[in-house]
Structures are given as structure tokens and as C-alpha cells.
Amino acid sequence: xxxxxEADLAEIIKGAAGPLRIQGGGTRDIGKPVDGALLQTxxxxxxxxxxxxxxxxxxxxxxxxxxxxxxxxxEGQRLPFEPMDHRGLLGRDGVPTVGGMAxxxxxxPRRIQSGACRDYMLGVRFVDGAGxxxxxxxxxxxxxxxxxxxxxxxxxxxxxxxxxxxxFKVLPKPEAxxxxxxxxxxxxxxxxxMSRALGSPFDVSGVxxxxxxxxxxxxxxxxxxxxxxxxxxxxxxxAALFAGRDVTVETDPERVAAGWRYVRDAEPFHAAPGxxxxxxxxxxxxxxxxxxxxxxxxxxxWGGGLVWLLMPVASDLRARLGGFAGHxxxxxxxxxxxxxxxVFQPEPGPVAAISAGLRARFDPRGILNPGIxx
Amino acid sequence: MEMPxxxxxxxxxxEAIIAKLRGCVPTDALIWDEMETRAYECDALTAYRCxxxxxxxxxxxxxxxxxxxxxHAEGVPVVPRGSGTSLAGGALPTADSVVIGxxxxxxxxxxxxxxxxxxxxTGRTNLSVTGAxxxxxxxxxxxxxxQLACAIAGNIAMNSGGAHCLxxxxxxxxxxxxxxxxxxxxxxxxGGAHLDAAGLDLLxxxxxxxxxxxxxxxxxxxxxxxxxxARPVLMGFDSNEVAGECVxxxxxAGVLPVAIEFMDRPxxxxxxxxxxAGYPMCEALLIVEVEGSEAEIAEQLALITDIAKRHNPVELxxxxxxxxxxxxxxxxxxxxxxxxxxxxxxxxxxxxxxxxLPFVLRRIGExxxxxxxxxxxxxxxxxxxxxxxxxxxxxxxxxxxxxEAFGADILKLCxxxxxxxxxxxxxGIEKRDLMAHQYRPEDLEVQMAVKDVFDPAWLLNPAKVFxxxxxxxxxxxxxxxx
Ligand SMILES: Cc1cc2nc3c(=O)[nH]c(=O)nc-3n(C[C@H](O)[C@H](O)[C@H](O)COP(=O)(O)OP(=O)(O)OC[C@H]3O[C@@H](n4cnc5c(N)ncnc54)[C@H](O)[C@@H]3O)c2cc1C
Numbered sequence: 001x002x003x004x005x006e007a008d009l010a011e012i013i014k015g016a017a018g019p020l021r022i023q024g025g026g027t028r029d030i031g032k033p034v035d036g037a038l039l040q041t042x043x044x045x046x047x048x049x050x051x052x053x054x055x056x057x058x059x060x061x062x063x064x065x066x067x068x069x070x071x072x073x074x075e076g077q078r079l080p081f082e083p084m085d086h087r088g089l090l091g092r093d094g095v096p097t098v099g100g101m102a103x104x105x106x107x108x109p110r111r112i113q114s115g116a117c118r119d120y121m122l123g124v125r126f127v128d129g130a131g132x133x134x135x136x137x138x139x140x141x142x143x144x145x146x147x148x149x150x151x152x153x154x155x156x157x158x159x160x161x162x163x164x165x166x167x168f169k170v171l172p173k174p175e176a177x178x179x180x181x182x183x184x185x186x187x188x189x190x191x192x193x194m195s196r197a198l199g200s201p202f203d204v205s206g207v208x209x210x211x212x213x214x215x216x217x218x219x220x221x222x223x224x225x226x227x228x229x230x231x232x233x234x235x236x237x238x239a240a241l242f243a244g245r246d247v248t249v250e251t252d253p254e255r256v257a258a259g260w261r262y263v264r265d266a267e268p269f270h271a272a273p274g275x276x277x278x279x280x281x282x283x284x285x286x287x288x289x290x291x292x293x294x295x296x297x298x299x300x301x302w303g304g305g306l307v308w309l310l311m312p313v314a315s316d317l318r319a320r321l322g323g324f325a326g327h328x329x330x331x332x333x334x335x336x337x338x339x340x341x342x343v344f345q346p347e348p349g350p351v352a353a354i355s356a357g358l359r360a361r362f363d364p365r366g367i368l369n370p371g372i373x374x
Numbered sequence: 375m376e377m378p379x380x381x382x383x384x385x386x387x388x389e390a391i392i393a394k395l396r397g398c399v400p401t402d403a404l405i406w407d408e409m410e411t412r413a414y415e416c417d418a419l420t421a422y423r424c425x426x427x428x429x430x431x432x433x434x435x436x437x438x439x440x441x442x443x444x445x446h447a448e449g450v451p452v453v454p455r456g457s458g459t460s461l462a463g464g465a466l467p468t469a470d471s472v473v474i475g476x477x478x479x480x481x482x483x484x485x486x487x488x489x490x491x492x493x494x495x496t497g498r499t500n501l502s503v504t505g506a507x508x509x510x511x512x513x514x515x516x517x518x519x520x521q522l523a524c525a526i527a528g529n530i531a532m533n534s535g536g537a538h539c540l541x542x543x544x545x546x547x548x549x550x551x552x553x554x555x556x557x558x559x560x561x562x563x564x565g566g567a568h569l570d571a572a573g574l575d576l577l578x579x580x581x582x583x584x585x586x587x588x589x590x591x592x593x594x595x596x597x598x599x600x601x602x603x604a605r606p607v608l609m610g611f612d613s614n615e616v617a618g619e620c621v622x623x624x625x626x627a628g629v630l631p632v633a634i635e636f637m638d639r640p641x642x643x644x645x646x647x648x649x650x651a652g653y654p655m656c657e658a659l660l661i662v663e664v665e666g667s668e669a670e671i672a673e674q675l676a677l678i679t680d681i682a683k684r685h686n687p688v689e690l691x692x693x694x695x696x697x698x699x700x701x702x703x704x705x706x707x708x709x710x711x712x713x714x715x716x717x718x719x720x721x722x723x724x725x726x727x728x729x730x731l732p733f734v735l736r737r738i739g740e741x742x743x744x745x746x747x748x749x750x751x752x753x754x755x756x757x758x759x760x761x762x763x764x765x766x767x768x769x770x771x772x773x774x775x776x777x778e779a780f781g782a783d784i785l786k787l788c789x790x791x792x793x794x795x796x797x798x799x800x801x802g803i804e805k806r807d808l809m810a811h812q813y814r815p816e817d818l819e820v821q822m823a824v825k826d827v828f829d830p831a832w833l834l835n836p837a838k839v840f841x842x843x844x845x846x847x848x849x850x851x852x853x854x855x856x
Contacts, residue, residue, distance in 0.1 A: 053622035054728040054758070076628055105570065116570055118578060119547045134820050135813075140725040141757035142544065142797035144533045144582050145805070145812055146839060147821045151546070151578020155571060172628035195488045201511075201602045203666075230670040282489050282567035305569050327572035345572040350562045355574050357827035362820070373573055 004043040006125065006133060006164040012039065013162065014131025019367050022158040024062065024100025027093075028086045031157055031343050031372035033335050041099050044164055047071050049139065056122065056139050058167040061099025068098055072170055080171040081117045082108030082260075088270040090332055099163040105155030108264040109206035109223070112198065112302040118154035120169045126153060126161035129363025139167045152358070158369040160362040174225040177205075178235040179256045182220040183246040187211055187287040187300070190220045194303040195283060196241060197222045202234040208263040209300040221259060263301055266308045272297065275333040277317045279307040281326035292321055316341055344373050375422055375463075375803055378837050378849060380470035384450055388427055391448055395430060395472070398440035403478070405429040414455065414473050418520075419463040419804055421774060426453065426467035431475045435553055435561060435591040438474060442589065443559035445472055451836045452557070454585035456497065456525030461721055462802025464532060464584050468836055474589055476527045482506045483592065491550060491567050493594045496527035500534075503595060512597045515542035518798070519710065530590050533582030535798035537706075540756040541632040541665075542598070544798065546581040551594035554580060554587070557829045566594055579824060584800050585835040587828040601665035604632065606702045607675055609682045610656035610689030614638060617658035618731035620685045621755045624662065625728070627681055629674055634756035635661040635706050638735065641713070641750035641763070642705075648712030651705035654689040660755065661706055709752045710763070717748075717765040720777050724788030725797035728758045737787055738762055745780040747773075759797035760788070786811050801839045809841055818844050 003009040013020070019036030026040075044062040051057075052075040059068050065083065072078050083106045085096060100106075102124070107116040123137030136149035153160060185193055190209035197204050206223035213219035224234045231251075239247045250256055261267070269276050274296055281289060283304030290298045295309040311317055314337045317328055327345035330338060347355060359366070384391070392406050405411055406428040415423040427450070432438045445452050451471040458465050467473050479495035485507060486492070492514065494503060500521040503514040517536035518524055524534070530552065535544040542548070551565030565577045580587055611617040621634055637645065637659045646653045653659060660682075664674040675692055682690055693699035705712075713719045726734050735751060742749045753760040762784055766777040785795045785805065789812050795805045809818060822840060825832065832848045842849075 051727065051729050053626050055625060056727065075626075105575070107570075111569065115543060115547050118570075118575060119543060128820065132816050132820075135817055136821070138792070138794050138812075140727055140793045140797070142535055142539070142725045142754070142759040143794045144798055144800050145794045145796050146801065146809065146818070147824055148533065148546065148578055148582045149821065149824070151575045151581075152824075154578070155575050160574075172625070172630060175628065192488075195490075198490060199487055199512075199599050201599045203601070227670070227673055229673050230666060233667060233669060280568045280570055280572075284486075284488050302569060325566050326568035329572075347573055348563070350556070350560050351564060351573070351576065354562075354576060354827060358574060358824065361823040361827060 001038065002040040002043045006044065006127070009044065009162060009164060010127045010131045010133050013127050013129065016367055019370050022162055022369050024097035024103070025064070025095040027090070027096045028100050028104050028106070029090055029092060030104060030331055032338055032374045034369050034372050036367070036370070039162070041162060042097060048165065052077060055141065055170050056167060057170050058139055058165060059098045060165050061097060061163040063098045065096040065098055065101055076173050077170045078173045079120065079168060080110060080114040081120055082110040082264060083117060084108045084264050089266050089276060098166055102154055102166045103156060103158050103163055109208060109260055109301050112207060112305065113203070113205045118151050121150050121154050121166060122169055123167040124150050124153045124163055125165040126163045128161040129365055129368050134161065137167070141169050157372050159359055159373055160368070162368065174227070176228040176231040177223060177225040177253060177256045178231050179250040179259055180222040180235050180238045181248045181250060182242050184218055185209070185220050185245070187290060190218070190300065191283055191287055191304040193220055193242060194222070197238055198303045200238065200241065202238050204238070206260055207303040209304070210268065211298055212268065221263065223256065223260060263299065266299055268297065268299060269308065269310050272310055275311045275313055275315065275337060276331050277309040277311055278329045278331045279309060279326060281305065281307065281324065285324065285326070289321055289324060293317055294320055313337065314340070342374055376842060377424065377468060378842065380468055384427065384470040387448070391450060392428055394444045394448065395428060395441060398444060399430050399432050399437050403431045403433065414458070414467060414475065417458040417460040417463060417465040419461055419466070419802065422463050422466055422803060424467050424469055426471045426473045427469065429473040429475060431478045433478050435555060438555045438589050438591050439559045439561055441472070441474060442555055442557055445833065446558045449831065449833070451833045453835050454527065454531065454589045456528030456531070457499065457523050459520045459524040460528060460532065460800065460802060461723070462796070462800045462804040464800050464802035464838060466803055471836065476525065476591065479591060486567070487512065489567050490597055491594050492597050493592060494526060496530065496590050496593050497525050500524050500526060500529055507597055511600045513600050514595055514597055515548055516545050519707065526593055526595070527590055530581050530593060531583065531585045532798065532800040535754070535759065537633045537635060537754065540634060540754070541630055546578060548596045549577065549581055549593060550596055552577065552580060552590050553592035555589045555591060557588065557831065557833050562588065584802065584839050586825055586839060587834065602667045603671060604663055604665045605671045605675065605693050606661050606663040606699055607678060607693065608689065608691040608702045609660045609662070609687045610654040611658045611685060612656055612688055614658045614735040615732035616685050617660055620660065620682055621731070622728060623681045624678055625756065627677060629664070629677055631662045631664050631678070631756065633661070633663040634754070636751070636753050636755035637706065637709065638751040640748060641709060641752045644712045644716055644750060645705035645709050648715055649705045649708040651701050653705050656688045661702055706752070713750055713763045713765070718768040719763045719765050720781055722760065722762045722764070722781050722784055723796045723799040724785045724793055725757070725759045726788050726791050726793035728755070730791040730793070731755065731758065734760070734787060734791060738784055741780060741783055745776060747777055747780055758793065782808055803838055806839060807841050809839070815844070822848065
């Protein structure tokens, strides 16, 4: 089923006899496998409003992300949260859509500075499990009118409703960028260095550490963006913070962009066999957790707050880590593993009760991607 | 403003309820004497007052939980309260309610510069959060004008903003975790020093829920290193339209100032008379602030003033030093105080698309003539969050009602042009009955369904946010169950 209007989508959901498997572009196959009739949103397309002077863009949920990015690019603007492209990691093809990105709250390295996808979502329209068309938020940057269901829909993986339209706050694209590279730090040293960079006044927009860089040796990456002079100044000051280390500054825009795409899309794991887990933790906890995980390889993003782990197939990462503050998601694993292990971090009792209560209210028949967030 | 009739059964059981609350908190933390509860009869929306049944001032999450368990068992409504600076009547009690004030819960629980977080009890004031880290050159970004007084509790409940949110975001973008006590006393932890929710983004819903989902007792907040410097430039224009175009051009040029503040002539005149900041007398003033090192500031200001010059400003004044910067901000920061000097006023808070600014200002001017009430406009122009201040005379019979009707018309206009009723102050009781202009019945219904899940008996912060008619069924069920 691939409706082309919101009204048709609502009719389909209203008339559904059983569970629905909701798909945008099908590029982010994350979560417990869902058994249900396929419902695609790819027919709901089009940028419905774009006002560069108001920093606002509204698009239907099935609009290809690339189309939105092209429209923004023509005005020198962008989605600030740098959404990851999951295709390489998950071995999928297809076309990422706005709705898929929003429903899984997908952000990238700039999340540490600018915020996540959810922070830039201003409004949503969606169809709930009863087939009712609903809206929340709007198209303006500041809005506290009623409860913020926009955030609730971000990252709800289709379980509360099927998004039909999303409005975003967008930002200007900076004129220049540079990346300070520090070579050969241990993981603990790297997290300390990243923390220093993030705790500086130099407004860094990305901080990552690859224990195994492209040439096989560890490299720590610190990005700054802005006007050319300012980028030169801040990258210089940052490099000076780490004087005594093996530091270089990359200023070639193509190379800077490629380096951050490598981190954003977890490229080192694309061809590597194994499961891939995503850990969200307190940055200073990261090296210890990586050691405890027995991972084959790790990538640190967000100054250590986000860790990608390449794990032997079917290993229960959470069991290896014991109790920890934060959460772990099995992003890539075969169907058997995803059925056997919780994909998302199990929630403590009171939180689980609220989540279940919300799902029961938004989707009383339990037909929208049932169980996907288990 | 219509409020629900207090539940007589609760009023009649006052003594018994007080006796139970005594077991929850130390003696000095329970107030029920009618003279003393009056101190809690309103927030900053002073036109509406109602003393509560009792006030408790707990010191810990456990005490909050104990109090809520009693209220839950007794079916007593609860009004959470921070510092009482809400402009929307968000903390207005009902006569049958217990106010839980978190003002004594003001400790810093943890400061962690390596991970850039601070954990506080929510009674702590906004400014004193920054105060706890500024000796180490860190700050907490959201900065409501009321920051000296307002508490993090209220900031979270209202998702408060501030002058610098164009760059740093509002409360929800800087809040990483909370400890919240639900109406039945269950303590609920969500988020922490890590980013983003594990499952559904409940933190995102709690922030901005106006005290209707739980009592928030602790919060983990993101802190940032201060920029090397900051400097404002002041520009005057001879029409609101031109000033509006200038804002739009600055944004399109790719500069992201930390603040763009807008004041119109009535506001400039009042501020000037009050604070003597040396503002030029013109139709519209913009204060644009940028941050960075000296050279970075100079570069951005050069770009901004170039754009401004294309719009023929009547005044263009760059702050040369901290003193001049202070003077530029002085008038803006005292705007509300200045208006208060000359009149009673009502402060609105609608948001509009930045592109509609000139149209909306013109319409407000026309309506001002129709209603015969003056309006001064001061607002965060970069994000379209307007603060029209309607001047009225509280002692003149009928003036408040006239002012409210005018205010409602302005807010409806905001919605009509694609904006919303409130950008940062919240709905409270003030805009409750206007909600139907922004949301269809089913859109309100789904929001109420969220409250059903967190607070099935609808005891938390009664009669706020939703039109009374819309929430009636739920509230009636609750009273009938008594
Ligand atoms: C002069 C002035 C200037 C202002 N400027 C701004 C501004 O620039 N930006 C802005 O956004 N606002 C502004 N405000 C509005 C106000 O200061 C904010 O809404 C503030 O966040 C309220 O905080 P408070 O602690 O005073 O909350 P209160 O007024 O005590 O309560 C506000 C709401 O929070 C709820 N609440 C309080 N404590 C808790 C808790 N522990 N758990 C759950 N819910 C709770 C209450 O029930 C109520 O609904 C201004 C107000 C004034 C008077």
C-alpha cells in the first residue's frame, strides 16, 4: 500500500484488519522485525513551504531527504543536525525520506553542538492508529502552545502514528570548515582531549575519535565551522591547546566533509562482518565501557557520548556491560539476533508503563509497527 | 476567568488532610493558615488570585513523593510551583488544591565540566545555575528576562526561552534529564548525562507540560563554555517594515547572531524615559548581538552593519566597550519595568513567521486604535516571538476585560498568519480558552490523552492548558469518583 494523500493514508489505517509495517524509504531497517502488511509513505511527497528568511521548511513525509537538502542548498542553508545515512551500514538501497529520518530521530556528529533532529522539528502532522489525522506544533521557531507531541513523535519509529508532514527549523550553511587532527592518542586520552575541545570557547561542531583511522593508526578529529577568518582563528587556537601532540589542521573542504561523512555513517563498519551497536553514554564513561564490551572495533563520536561498536554476531552487549547509565541499541544484526535480544534498551518499570500507556492511547489496536521498539 | 467550582468535599476535609500532610514534611514546611497561604494566591499574572487549601515546601524528592501519595489518596488537586513568575497563571491555585513549592530545593547536586553537565534541584533559580559555574567560565544558556527570580522547575514546565535562544535554543534543547514524581508518588527518572532518549522521548513531552504530568524535582542541564566575548550593535529605522526586512536579510546572509531584539516607538519612548539608555527616537530599533573573539566579532558586525546600511538606518551604533554594550542592553532589559512605571500592562507572547512581521505590526497598530488601548512591542525578532504589551488601567472598570479581548484578537492574528498563541510563557489559564483557535478538537484530545496516561485522575495543576469545556468530562469523572 502506497497512498498518495494524507486522506488515503488515514483511510487505509482506519480500515486495516491487522498489523502494519510502516516504511518510508526502507533505508533504516532498525528495530525488532515487524510482521505486518507493508504501508509505504513514499507517495506523500513535496516541499510544501520554504521561507529562507524565516529559517523554516515544511515537507511531506515521503519527500526524499536529498530533495530537501538540494532545495536548502540552493539558498545556502541546511538541516543542522547532519542526519546519518544508514544505507551503507545496513546494506540497504532505497531513498531516505524526511519521515523516516524524523521517526527515528536521526542525527549526526553535529548533534553535540547544534542538537538532534528532534530539536529542529517544529511541527508534525500524522495519522494515529485509529486513522485520525492529527497535528501538533507548527511552523514557527518558538512554540509552547500545549504539550510538545512533536518531540514525542521524533524517534517513535512509527509506533504512535504515521507521519505525513514535518516542519523544520533550518540554519545557514557556514562559509568554511576545518578539522584539527590529533594522532596516536589512547582512547582515554582521546576522550580527555575531546572534552577539552568541547569545553573550550571555540564552538566546535564535531568531535570524534577513531581508534583505527583510515591508515590504521588512532586519530582524533575536532571540527570547526563558520566564516573563513573565524575558522582559521579557532582551528589555530584548538591546535595550540594540544601543542606537544602530533597535530595537523585539515582545511580542504572536500577532505573535511569526507572525513565527517566517514564518522557520521560509521563507514569503517560498512564492509566489516559483525553486529553493530550504538551506545549513548556519559562521555567519560565511554572508554571503560568499550573495554568491557569486548568489541572488535569502536568509533567515538559526540566527544565519546556516542559510541559505535562492532561486535561478534549475536553477542549480548548489555550482558557484557552490566548496569550502566545510558542506553544501547542493536542497529545492525540479523533477524534471529534481533528477535532474541532487545533491540532498544529495556526501560525501567515506571517508564515502560508510561510508554505502554501512550502507545495504547495513540494506537489502541496495536497495529502500527507493533513491537518494533522492543 | 472561569475556574472550576472547588470540590466541597475536599474543603470540608481540610483538617484531616492537613493532619496527613503533617506526617510528610517538617512543621515549618507546611502552611495552611489563611493569612499565610495568601502569599501563594497568584503568580505574575496578578489579575487572578485564589489562595490554596495548603502549601507544602518540601526539601527532598522523597518528601515530594510522600505529599503526592497523600494528595493522590485523598483525591486532592496539586499545583506545582517554582518561583511564581509565570505570566500565564500557570501556578494559580484552586481553593481545594495543595501547592507544592520547590523553592527550598535549590541545591547543586553535581557539577561535571568534563561532561558539560550540572545536576540541580529544580527550585534553584535560573541565574544561580550559571552562578554556580561562571567562576570556571561556564554558563547555562536559556536566559529568560526573569532569570534572577524564576526557578528551573518553572523553566522546565513552561519550556522557557530567552534573548539568546536564537543560537542556543530554549529549555528543551538544554535539558538532558529529570527526576519527576508522578501524581501517585512514583519516582520517575529519565535521561541523564547521556544524549537522547532510549525509547520514546518522554523528556520532550515533560518539558513544556506546565506541571500537569508530574512534579519535577531534579534536572540535568547542559552547560557550555562562555564565548570569548560578545558585542551588540544598535540600529534604528524609520519604519517597522524596514526593520523587519533587515532582520530577514541578516538571517539570509548566513550570520547567526545570538540575539536579535526588536522594539517599536512606544516601547523605545517608555524605555528611554525610564532607563535613559540614550536610544534614538525612531520607529523601530534592533539590537543585534554576536559572539566570539575580537576579530570574529568585528567580522560579523561588519557584515551586519553592511546589511543594515542598505536599509538606510537612522542610527547605527556599535558598542566599543563593555560600558557601551551595557547601555545598549539597558533599555531593552528594563522594558517591562519601564512599561510597568507608566501603566498597568498585559504582556502577550505569540509567535509569528518572521516574514509576517510587518503585516502583523501594522494590524496591531490598527487594532490598537479600534480598542482605544496603546500597545508597545518588544520582542525576539530572529525567531518571531512577539511580546506586545497592551497598556490599560486596572482601576478603570471594564478596562481589564477590554485589554483581554484585544489580547485575544492579537493572538488569533498570530495563529491566522501561521504562528501560535504562546512562544515561551505557556498557556496556563490565560490562553486556555483560546486553544481551540490553534488546535482542532482531535488535536486537543490527543494531548489530553497524554495527560490521562501520566495523571489518570487529572489532579495535577487543574484547569490549565485545556479549555474547561474540553477537559470537563475528565474533571467531572474525577469529582464524581470522590
Ligand atoms: C518580568 C518577567 C519577565 C519574564 N521573561 C521571560 C522570558 O524572557 N522568557 C520566558 O520564557 N519567560 C519569561 N517570563 C515568564 C516566567 O518567568 C517563566 O515562565 C518561568 O519559567 C516561570 O518560572 P517559575 O519558577 O517562576 O514558575 P512558576 O510561575 O512557579 O510556575 C510556572 C509553571 O510551572 C509549573 N511548575 C512549577 N514548578 C514545577 C515543578 N517542580 N514540577 C512541575 N511543574 C512545575 C507550575 O505549575 C506552573 O504551571 C517572565 C516573567 C516575568 C514576570
